[in-house]
Amino acid sequence: MSNNKIAILGLGYVGLPLLQAFSRFYDVIGFDINTNRIKDLQTSFTKNTKSELNDVVFTAKKNKLSDANIYIITVPTPLNEDNSPDLSKIKSATELVAKYLNEGNIVIYESTVYPGVTEDFCVPILEKISKLNYNQEFYCGYSPERISPGDDRFTLNKMIKITSGSSPKVADFIDNMYKKIVDAGTYKASSIKVAEAAKVVENIQRDVNIALINELAIIFDGMDLNTNEILEAAETKSNFIPFKPGLVGGHCISVDPYYLSYKSKKLGVNADIINVSRKINDNMSNFIVEKTIKILNKKKINIINSNILILGYTFKENCADTRNTKVKDIISQFIKKKINVEIFDPYVENNHDFNFIENPFFNKKKYDCIIAAVSHDHFKNYKVDDFIKISKGKLVLLDIKGMYNFSTWKL
Ligand SMILES: NC(=O)c1ccc[n+]([C@@H]2O[C@H](COP(=O)([O-])OP(=O)(O)OC[C@H]3O[C@@H](n4cnc5c(N)ncnc54)[C@H](O)[C@@H]3O)[C@@H](O)[C@H]2O)c1
Structure with a gap:
């Protein structure tokens, strides 16, 4: 595949650094439905960081997407009022890409989802609108983002990035793409669903562990004991895992567990620990x-x-x-x-x-x-x-x- 042009849909915390990184190697189109965001980026980014080698275009114009052959979707995946996954934004971004999808194109998702969203929810939309066949005429990938806002130690290029693709050849292609922009390297997962699951597991593990420490903090508070002092003492054990009590907010740890919990409910499996941890932390x-x-x-x-x-x-x-x-x-x-x-x-x-x-x-x-x-x-x-x-x-x-x-x- 030569003359690749990447379109990134959703230029927020995840999409913008990704666009910046890829612009060192590829022509890129940054698309966002927020026209003010696009205006800001057109002035600030182009002035300060414009790549000398490649084209960088910021646009809210949908038809500009037809110039790309690789699409990366980094739109929000929040929760509905009842804590079920709100897939409306990933759906509309997918519908949009589907309109411009051509033979040989690749659609990569980076938004956090439950395992199956890419292939069971998005692919049917892509197939229906584009009238192309999955894994014959177009391909997909999933590469979750791990950046931690406000922490310079955990930027895009400093953490191993999980990649995956819908066929071995496409998985290799996607992996090589990301290898260029991530100094820490990549980890090629065996399938898209494995990559999707790995992302939610990372955050669920934190949520559950913090919930345990929060529960302990409430118990010890009732005994007028200070949890931090107790944890300091316990941490002298070589295999003790250091978690701290606290408020769990944000768009990842307090959201992602609900995604897997929703999926497990559909399967008829009780996600007891996941659900009770959310309750404790909330x-x-x-x-x-x-x-x-x-x-x-x-x-x-x-x-x-x-x-x-x-x-x-x-x-x-x-x-x-x-x-x-x-x-x-x-x-x-x-x-x-x-x-x-x-x-x-x-x-x-x-x-x-x-x-x-x-x-x-x-x-x-x-x-x-x-x-x-x-x-x-x-x-x-x-x-x-x-x-x-x-x-x-x-x-x-x-x-x-x-x-x-x-x-x-x-x-
Ligand atoms: N922020 C993080 O640190 C982080 C880390 C890992 C994973 N994630 C995941 O990445 C995804 C994106 O998160 P974010 O923090 O970058 O969100 P964000 O809110 O910062 O940015 C999302 C951008 O997408 C745009 N957008 C919304 N709908 C769109 C559409 N249909 N087409 C094009 N653009 C659209 C919005 O205008 C916004 O600019 C989410 O699934 C999130 O869970 C975020």
Whole structure:
């Protein structure tokens, strides 16, 4: 296959770095339905990073997709209200590609899905609209993304990338494509379904392990024991796996388990551990709210109209990503209880419904309680005196991430 041109559909956290990487080796078309995103990229990307060797085109025009022969789909795969997979975006991107599909083309999916979505859900759409036959006239692949937003250690080229293809020849072709852009190398899975399953397993494993530690944290809290201290002691065992308690939000760990759980239900298999882990982790925000109220009551602080400062809003540290952040649940519950909540997060723009403030340590306002919810590096240098200065009476500091050695309570 010569003169390959890659079209990437969905230029978000996953699609854009991928396009950047492939543009060093291939002509690329970046397509997104969000026209503002395309406008921004047309100015910023082209000016700063334009590849000197290859064509880079950003477009929201569907017919531009006809120029490509390899399509990579990196659109969101969120959840519906009832936590079932919302495949509407992957469906519409697939329908679009199908219109322009020609003989010999390859469609690679990177969106996180349950095993079977590529071949049992997307391929029939591709076949029906394109009127081409799968694995005879067009081919598919699946290569899950592992990037971790905000963490330079885990960028696209630094982690082994799983690849797969619908035939051995196509699997080799796709694997060679990705080998060019991933310094850490690739792992060619034996089938598309294996590659799809591997991705969800990675995140389910984390979710389940964190759920166990969260359960332990609640038990030990009832005994006035600090879980971090217990974990530190237990970690001296050579084969102890270090997980920390905490809020599990974001677009991966808190979403992907539901995808496999949905599929297992269809098979009539109970995904007990997966489901209960989701429940435990989802419930942690309630636990934090109840704990805060208990501590305030104990300190004889009237919770109605009390002032709480929350440090951090993102779903994880050192990034601006607020998707499915559980801090939002905590804030909403406080507001329902008529507590005044102010939030400081240097990464987050003040465009949410809540009361975001500038750095409170430069202000005179005083709080009944401070909750350190996200361990941004920015917060780690605060000293006990900084907190005392912005506290109404005695310092009440709830430290969800175990950042300070002077906190009132740690998870
Ligand atoms: N963000 C991560 O760190 C990460 C890591 C691994 C896997 N994933 C998975 O990758 C997929 C994409 O996630 P993301 O974080 O890049 O999402 P994102 O929301 O950052 O970006 C998705 C982009 O797709 C566009 N889009 C939506 N529907 C489209 C369509 N029909 N055609 C073209 N463009 C469309 C949106 O406008 C948006 O710009 C998801 O399945 C996610 O679970 C994400």
